[in-house]
Amino acid sequence: MAIGTTVGLGTADPYSVLAGSAVTNTGPSVLAGGVGVSPQSSLTGFPPGIVLGAVHVADAAALQAQADLVLAYDDAAGQASDAAISADIGGQTLAPGVYTAASSTVITGTLTLDAGGDPDAVFIFQIGSGLTTASGSTVSLVDGAQACHVFWQIGSSATLGSSTTFVGTIMALTSISTTSGTTVQGRALARNGAVTLDSTVFTDASCADEEPTEPPVDPSPPVDPSPPVDPSPPVDPSPPVEPSPPPSDGPTPPPSEGPPPSDGPTPPPSGGITPPPSGPPSDATSPPSSSGTRPPASPPADSRTPRGSRGGDLAETGADDGLLALGAGSVALVLAGTATVLWRRRTRSLAHPDGSGHGR
Structure with a gap:
């Protein structure tokens, strides 16, 4: 069985949402990472949406992130498949590997990803057309599985139904939509189209042993304290006075x-x-x-x-x-x-x- 390898995202890693044409938000969405648009420049709905990371609109950073997304998409699509999946993969438990669907795939209910005790286990889904989740569906991680090692390569678009709890990085060729009450531990990265959000919460998808990808801001260099003032040399103490010999104890x-x-x-x-x-x-x-x-x-x-x-x-x-x-x-x-x-x-x-x- 050809177990898949993790997919490197490059500069696209710190983004929760990245789109090619536009990012639109409705309601109090919260993004733990950044948001970016390139090559287009439409970004609306923030606020009421909250972005905890960086915002890049049609700038060099967003352009580079899109270029790295193309590489990551191609990497996931090019890995050898371990097994084919059915049209609806809800209610199943899958081991680490590369899973392929010739066309669209639906998740109804709970899909369980079991790492078998290996925190580095990788799950890659190659979906030929579209991915849809039914309302209230869940992707669950067990036995050491981590969201940072789950990747969804979508040939067209992805739609997450209301109140869905989703895990992993979605890399869609066209667009991505989330409906009210959806939670994503991962990313929504669209190469060409738009990303549309409705009261959706994105949480951090970093691996447990990973450090933040964005370099921390260098603190101001500490101010050199003034050199200590040399204390005055100690004064030599006066030589001790020799005591006079005591008088004789005998009577005079x-x-x-x-x-x-x-x-x-x-x-x-x-x-x-x-x-x-x-x-x-x-x-x-x-x-x-x-x-x-x-x-x-x-x-x-x-x-x-x-x-x-x-x-x-x-x-x-x-x-x-x-x-x-x-x-x-x-x-x-x-x-x-x-x-x-x-x-x-x-x-x-x-x-x-x-x-x-x-x-x-």
């Missing part, structure tokens, strides 16, 4: 303190009392003059340091043992001077118990 030793001066008289250095002289005191004996030895007018500052102040300073500044020795020496000098003064006073008091030694 308190400064050495000399013994506090005694409130009482200090014994003479010999540890005993010097006896008075054997004779009376000479006139030369006199109380020490002002030029005698005396303690310094301004005693050195008290070297004692209150707890918690001086000792801490010494610990922090690292004072050495020499400073401590100097402080101790100063304290010793003060104590020695004080002891000398007290001893002299005691000596005088013993030598002159009545106080006569005073006032000289």
